[in-house]
Amino acid sequence: MKKVVFVLICLFILPLEILSQGNFIIQNKRKSDKIRFQLINNLMIIPVKVNGVEMSFILDTGVSKTILFNIFNLEETLNIKNAQEIAIRGLGEGASVEALHSKNNIVEIGEALNINQELYVVYNSNLNFAPRLGIPIHGIIGYDFFKDFVVEIYYSSKSLKFHEPEKYKYSNCKKCESVLLDFHNKKPYITVLVTIDGREIPVKLLIDSGGSDSLWLFEDAELGLIPSDNNFTDFLGYGLSGSVYGKRTRLKSLSINNFVLENVNVAFPEDASILFAKQHEARNGSLAGNILKRFHVVLDYEKSLIRLKKNRFFKEHFSYNKSGIELEQNGIRLVAEKNSISRLLSLDDGNEVVKKGDARVVYETNYKLSVKPAFTIIELRKDSPAERAGLEVGDIILKINNKESFQFSLQELTHYFYGKEGDRIRLKVERLGEILDFEFKLESLL
Template sequence: MRPFSILTLILYFWIFVATAQVPGFYMREAEKKVELPIIVSNNLVIIPLSINSGPPVNFLLDTGVKTNILFSKTFGNFIGLNYTRKLDLVGADGQTILTASVSPNNYIDMGPLEGIFQTLLVLDEDFMELEQVIGIPVYGVIGYEFFKYNTVKIDYDRQKITFYANDMMKRKPVGYKKVNIKLDNSKPYITGKIKQSSDTELEGKLLIDIGANHGLLLNRETTDEILLPEKNIKSDLGRSLGGDLFGFVGRTFLLDINGVKFKDVITSFPEETEFSYVIRESGRQGSIGSEILGRLTVILDYNREKMYIKRGDTFLIPFEFDMSGITPRLLPMDEKIIYVTQVREGSPAYEAGIRMKDEFYDINNIPIAFWELPDLIKLFRSEEGREINVTMKRFLGEDPENFELKDFKFRLKRQI
């Protein structure tokens, strides 16, 4: 019996070691749960981490991607990543082709959590432009690997993530609504009821996309039942890999997620691109982004294909779109520079005389150094009729020292 017992012990030990080495994210210690502090900026979830004992950097948590992505080959080379092959990626505009190098078997340190044998797609051309939109540096995205084995709770109000042991979420938590999800190509989908008006209803397959800063996004090319609202504005819908996404913004009368109802939702309607065939093949009609998810506490349980949601502190705040006409961006420099990347014709800011490339000097008599980009975006969505006083730098040529200061005054106006 002894040889059999020793063989069994050795086999058990080998299975244990092999299991522990499966790529994924794990708790360092055997706990029921651990908490991670996060940064919530414009309702996007940012996690500080380090790769292969390198310096700490910020990554965006994103359920809309399958593989982890590092935006900077320069940083990847700095921390000594190894690359095995190259891939081509299609950009957000459906046209731009991005090349990436594949770096396998990396170690990701999140304090009480560790990512074992993690693959990174490393963009060959540095893309550090999310800082211009979010307001803080973001070096990459963490996707499916973070969620695939363990239940994850995202508490936007407390700015915490709770990472649970796999056997801890067998029943619906008290106070939450249960929503069935379906994993398709490692991405979570739900069925939601969409009322574009009071007398029309569509059941749509919707991607749960924590890494997107829209509210509801509907792809008109997927079904004739999705119509552009009469009241809409043409807009830049956001910055992503491969360029800006353009389309229209309007309102959806009602979005119902298993009885949790959102009214008058700001909705993006992107233009059809060469990439649209991928969306059609997925069978989805759209996606739910952080402007909706950030109003909830969200628990994702990929193993049991469940999502649990409950109302957060901001649930009842009305959905608002920018009422100024300005799309501001941050220029990443030692000195804070926030400038106008677009201004919609006919908008309050445009009528007041503000133009593209104007640079904020002060806002309501507060110098720009005291403003953060998310606070400025919040101000421009705050209250119809609110008076905004700004002083802008207008440059008179290519010389950055050659400018004049111009004062502008306008009132916020709801356009959709």
């Protein structure tokens, strides 16, 4: 399934102090464990317990600190102890957001336990990833988890295995590629080759499992990192500091040792959105979820190593949103659902009746009100097929191709916009209480 773009989250936390930090320890004799994760928009969503409260976190190699947010109804239960105030700045053009630093929290992931986990708690109602992913998200964890284990990521089966390093044994694997990692501010970087205008260019990329795009490159004319003439400006996603925009195009190839991916989607974010990300001068961009998901991944921070093996997603075509619509699961709506039933009667009570032996079968139709998610257009690419058809930001999608929108998840609904060029899209929307119909065809810009 094609995935809607969701931005990687690369955090820079001020002040950048080194504080005492607990470690995760696996509470079993095997010293290893396995958990399942949800794969939504190429992001891994894992179950995490914080101070005994079950939550959902994004597992993100691109963050050095554990961030907690969207906890307004859980604050008392979580027993979060407020400490010093700090400011967090991430991708996007907005201002930094304020947070509180909390120590001595108990965090559990499967059978892994940390009794002295530091958390950075963000109390900002606008920082809510649930509308963009369609499920509640309460936080992000990265380095604090990966530093203590050898982590195997099975994207194809949506499972995660983690092992205490001294217990993990590497198997012989002729079909694997192993690459050394560099670390900067507790974040892993990999050097790969990209082919632009027939020229192979080595680039240093942040490994960012918290980004759902394929590849981001920072423009650098001296290195030859510039978008081709065949590009278009698009919304790239959200960061902690706001929306991110940039140019989308394609690369001829991306090579990780002997693994070569062709016709790879790439985005060049605007400079205003990546000022903090470019503080690491040697960094040329990010390698994100739509690349990583094509491999079985082993991450070994202790040995500064990543090991890759192709999986069933490796040859999946790189696609992108051809409609110009970005959706959000924004609020709810009441839907009247038809409920047809049949019942046996001995007497005709005036309904439509069919004889069946000595009994009568009465067919009745009634309706029940149900609460369903509301899918709202929150971004509309300029001069896109959807915009030219007359759709507007704020429109609520009621039907797509004659199917009720509530039958789909946010990801399934967005999948329609990643189809083939020429695919016809019919939308019924609600706009300020008025029901309107629109139709357009998907257009390829690359």
